[in-house]
Amino acid sequence: MSDETEDQQAMADEWAAAMEEQVTEEAGAVDPDELLAATGVTGESVELDELQDEGTPVSDPKLDVILDIPVTLSMQVGQTDIPISNLLQLNQGSVIELDRVAGEPLDVMVNGTLIAHGEVVVVNDRYGIRLTDVISPQERIKRLK
Numbered sequence: 001m002s003d004e005t006e007d008q009q010a011m012a013d014e015w016a017a018a019m020e021e022q023v024t025e026e027a028g029a030v031d032p033d034e035l036l037a038a039t040g041v042t043g044e045s046v047e048l049d050e051l052q053d054e055g056t057p058v059s060d061p062k063l064d065v066i067l068d069i070p071v072t073l074s075m076q077v078g079q080t081d082i083p084i085s086n087l088l089q090l091n092q093g094s095v096i097e098l099d100r101v102a103g104e105p106l107d108v109m110v111n112g113t114l115i116a117h118g119e120v121v122v123v124n125d126r127y128g129i130r131l132t133d134v135i136s137p138q139e140r141i142k143r144l145k
Contacts, residue, residue: 075118075129090105105132112142 017100077109090096106129118129135143 071110072112074109076109114143115140 078100108116117133118131
């Protein structure tokens, strides 16, 4: 067998073992704080200052047209590719390994376009994200091409 085939077989065996383990265990409700602790992701409580708009003035008539357009802001922890057969075996309590290392910054997306990286924080008992690196407009344009 080639190294790649052996790696795929080893990964399939790990998946099979994990799936068996999940079937034998009862899945209960998961506390988000316990989940963060188990995955190694750390969150911290922070106090936030009011946002100050340092960009283009809102009174610019060219921008008035687009200021009320809603956009979707989302955070991406990671992703993975799995075969449909494994997807169909997932149930409550299943664990899916992602392509990210614990503690690595999350991707901040606006309508599916990467705009920044950040870390998880807790604000007034709610999760939030602190931006650690904002992608420049020039870099965003490059990524669109």
